[in-house]
Amino acid sequence: MQAPTTSRRSGSIAPTVVPPLESTPVTELRGVGPGIAGKLSTIGIETVLDVLFHLPLRYEDRTRIRAVGDLSAGHCAFTCGRIESAGVRFGRRRSLVVAIGDGTGTMSMRLFHFNENQRRQLRPGRRIACYGDARSTSSGIEMVHPEYRLLADDAEAPTADRLTPVYPTATGLGQSLLRRLVAQALDRLECNPDIADLLPEGVATRHRLVGLRHALCTIHRPPAGTSAEAPLHHEHPARRRLAFEELLAQHLALRVLRRRLDRRIAATLDRGELLVQRFIESLPFELTAAQCRVVREVRTDLARTRPMHRLVQGDVGAGKTVVAALAAVVAVANQRQVAFMAPTELLAEQHCASFRGWLEPLGIRVVRLSGRLSSRERARTLAEIANAEAAVAVGTHALFQMEVAFANLGLVIVDEQHRFGVEQRLALRGKGERDELQPHQLIMTATPIPRTLAMTAYADLDTSIVDELPPGRTPVDTAVAPSQRRPEIVARIRRACVRGEQAYWVCTAIEESEALACRAAENTACELAEALPELRVRLVHGRMPPADKDAAMEAFKQAHVDVLVATTVIEVGVDVPNASLMIIENAERLGLAQLHQLRGRVGRGARRSACVMMYDGPLTETARARLEVLRETSDGFEIAQRDLEIRGPGELLGTRQTGLAQLRIADLARDLPLLPGVERAATELLQHHESRIAPIVRRWVGPDADYGRV
Numbered sequence: 001m002q003a004p005t006t007s008r009r010s011g012s013i014a015p016t017v018v019p020p021l022e023s024t025p026v027t028e029l030r031g032v033g034p035g036i037a038g039k040l041s042t043i044g045i046e047t048v049l050d051v052l053f054h055l056p057l058r059y060e061d062r063t064r065i066r067a068v069g070d071l072s073a074g075h076c077a078f079t080c081g082r083i084e085s086a087g088v089r090f091g092r093r094r095s096l097v098v099a100i101g102d103g104t105g106t107m108s109m110r111l112f113h114f115n116e117n118q119r120r121q122l123r124p125g126r127r128i129a130c131y132g133d134a135r136s137t138s139s140g141i142e143m144v145h146p147e148y149r150l151l152a153d154d155a156e157a158p159t160a161d162r163l164t165p166v167y168p169t170a171t172g173l174g175q176s177l178l179r180r181l182v183a184q185a186l187d188r189l190e191c192n193p194d195i196a197d198l199l200p201e202g203v204a205t206r207h208r209l210v211g212l213r214h215a216l217c218t219i220h221r222p223p224a225g226t227s228a229e230a231p232l233h234h235e236h237p238a239r240r241r242l243a244f245e246e247l248l249a250q251h252l253a254l255r256v257l258r259r260r261l262d263r264r265i266a267a268t269l270d271r272g273e274l275l276v277q278r279f280i281e282s283l284p285f286e287l288t289a290a291q292c293r294v295v296r297e298v299r300t301d302l303a304r305t306r307p308m309h310r311l312v313q314g315d316v317g318a319g320k321t322v323v324a325a326l327a328a329v330v331a332v333a334n335q336r337q338v339a340f341m342a343p344t345e346l347l348a349e350q351h352c353a354s355f356r357g358w359l360e361p362l363g364i365r366v367v368r369l370s371g372r373l374s375s376r377e378r379a380r381t382l383a384e385i386a387n388a389e390a391a392v393a394v395g396t397h398a399l400f401q402m403e404v405a406f407a408n409l410g411l412v413i414v415d416e417q418h419r420f421g422v423e424q425r426l427a428l429r430g431k432g433e434r435d436e437l438q439p440h441q442l443i444m445t446a447t448p449i450p451r452t453l454a455m456t457a458y459a460d461l462d463t464s465i466v467d468e469l470p471p472g473r474t475p476v477d478t479a480v481a482p483s484q485r486r487p488e489i490v491a492r493i494r495r496a497c498v499r500g501e502q503a504y505w506v507c508t509a510i511e512e513s514e515a516l517a518c519r520a521a522e523n524t525a526c527e528l529a530e531a532l533p534e535l536r537v538r539l540v541h542g543r544m545p546p547a548d549k550d551a552a553m554e555a556f557k558q559a560h561v562d563v564l565v566a567t568t569v570i571e572v573g574v575d576v577p578n579a580s581l582m583i584i585e586n587a588e589r590l591g592l593a594q595l596h597q598l599r600g601r602v603g604r605g606a607r608r609s610a611c612v613m614m615y616d617g618p619l620t621e622t623a624r625a626r627l628e629v630l631r632e633t634s635d636g637f638e639i640a641q642r643d644l645e646i647r648g649p650g651e652l653l654g655t656r657q658t659g660l661a662q663l664r665i666a667d668l669a670r671d672l673p674l675l676p677g678v679e680r681a682a683t684e685l686l687q688h689h690e691s692r693i694a695p696i697v698r699r700w701v702g703p704d705a706d707y708g709r710v
């Protein structure tokens with residue numbers, strides 16, 4: 001496609017002053033009163049420029065009438081014909097079925113909700129146009145509740161001359177309203193020469209990017225003659241141009257944030273070698289080479305005058321906790337306190353136990369802030385933190401969000417496992433006065449993030465990778481089995497538990513519904529208890545009161561329970577080395593990263609462990625390929641990379657966990673090749689065009705993005 005360049009202001013004739021679109025409130029558009037404006041602001045639209053950057057999710061093709069005989073199941077289509085018959089059917093649900101033909105074939109339109117009026121109007125002989133999803137039934141092609149319109153006998157079928165965009169929306173904002181607003185905004189764009197193309201010079205040429213104005217017009221109004229999927233294709237010039245800019249905006253926001261953080265001052269933690277050595281010598285194991293390397297990186301950061309912001313990545317079981325403990329020792333050796341935040345009470349408990357085991361022999365007092373402390377205990381703990389008697393405090397994020405006053409906090413450790421988005425990072429760091437000493441921050445995550453992605457999505461953090469497992473781990477045997485083989489699997493559990501081992505049985509649900517998963521787990525627990533009367537089966541799920549949940553986990557840890565039936569709540573970090581068998585039901589419903597995490601719960605002891613991923617067949621090609629990846633490798637980074645290729649990062653990291661805020665048009669999986677260019681462009685902007693940064697961030701990340709300020 002020819003790439004028109006953005007027209008530049010000619011300068012010689014400027015008869016009227018057109019206000020810039022970014023400062024034109026959306027209320028200036030026709031049809032937008034205060035009510036609509038309020039609703040628009042809930043989806044981030046405040047100005048006319050915001051309307052232009054509100055991009056379609058997908059398109060409908062009403063440019064062509066498809067012959068009824070050409071309709072194929074699974075596709076949306078626009079078709080037109082004459083009603084051949086119409087009548088109410090009384091099946092399982094009453095419906096109005098209208099047969100429509102055009103000489104090439106017949107299809108039916110089925111309405112489950114209809115009124116007398118519709119019934120009267122939809123009578124044989126009338127011409128009708130429908131747009132909807134064609135599906136195949138035993139009696140041929142059918143559309144359920146398509147959009148339809150009755151036509152006069154001599155009327156042309158109402159085809160559109162462009163693809164029809166479908167926008168993300170909120171209740172009370174119809175598609176036709178959004179389309180009208182976009183049309184008006186595009187009109188204003190026409191007569192506003194000054195929509196700034198903010199990409200640095202040379203970037204557009206280097207990456208063959210079309211001009212911004214052209215990209216926006218095309219993405220909102222793709223011309224007829226292309227398929228409805230074409231503008232969504234990753235190589236589509238308009239989409240690619242906008243995706244590049246969006247990734248750039250996101251990345252810039254983080255780089256700017258990082259720059260601001262780097263201007264802050266932290267305590268220099270460069271003393272205390274003796275205590276650190278005593279700690280290392282007291283460990284029951286040698287640190288791996290990877291752990292030593294990461295420790296060095298962390299210590300270099302801590303010795304600086306600006307606060308550390310380091311992400312420590314490492315596969316499940318790589319031994320990140322001891323790295324964190326060492327950082328804590330460094331802080332304490334420099335008379336600073338440490339806050340250690342975990343995502344759940346259970347993990348806080350586990351980390352607290354590890355830390356106490358390692359640190360208390362060195363005379364370092366570790367306290368636990370728990371939601372279950374009595375008010376007296378709580379007051380005492382808070383006092384110990386406030387007067388520095390306690391050197392290390394461990395608790396959940398929630399607990400630290402409340403008023404906890406430290407005497408001299410020097411290091412914050414965050415164990416985020418894999419739920420860590422931009423918002424949390426900001427919340428954590430937004431606080432603190434400029435001239436106050438900032439604590440250093442160490443963030444641990446078990447989510448392996450492919451390198452290219454990490455550079456862009458975690459641009460505000462330095463990263464270290466613990467890329468080696470401690471010696472002596474036996475790889476987990478991984479099998480994939482259809483659910484029909486359940487009896488064999490149950491027998492396998494019996495054999496393992498009779499030998500004194502323990503097993504997890506994880507239940508999943510469609511749509512991540514915890515409620516459904518809990519019900520599934522309850523049923524399975526009953527069935528297993530019946531099938532395995534000689535074993536102790538116990539249930540743990542996310543909806544149980546926290547105390548019951550912990551009691552169940554504790555019982556499993558103490559080996560008072562043989563089989564733990566659970567929902568995916570156990571995926572995060574629990575450490576029960578005696579468990580050797582992991583059964584995952586409906587594994588096809590989970591992302592690879594999550595499956596990898598679950599599998600990481602076993603294989604922690606010396607004995608051989610196994611993981612069985614059950615599925616309800618038949619599996620799609622993709623699903624089979626995904627599960628195959630887990631059989632082939634146990635390297636979390638490799639798995640992440642493959643998952644990214646097969647399914648995209650939304651699944652890999654969970655939409656909240658991509659590290660970037662919600663993306664409108666870019667797709668991290670498909671746009672991965674753009675990332676090196678995005679980084680380079682960001683560097684150029686930061687060095688040479690600082691004034692363009694705020695508008696570019698504002699456009700894509702939004703007005704609330706405090707991190708857009710340079």
Ligand code: ADP
Pocket residue numbers: 285286287288291314315316317318319320321322446470471575
């Ligand atoms: P993760 O990185 O998943 O958080 P942990 O820190 O929980 O892993 O470590 C997993 C287990 O490995 C723990 O029991 C820990 O004590 C042990 N461990 C950590 N480092 C080593 C090492 N260098 N050698 C042997 N065992 C280690």
Ligand code: MG
Pocket residue numbers: 320321573
């Ligand atoms: Mg851990």
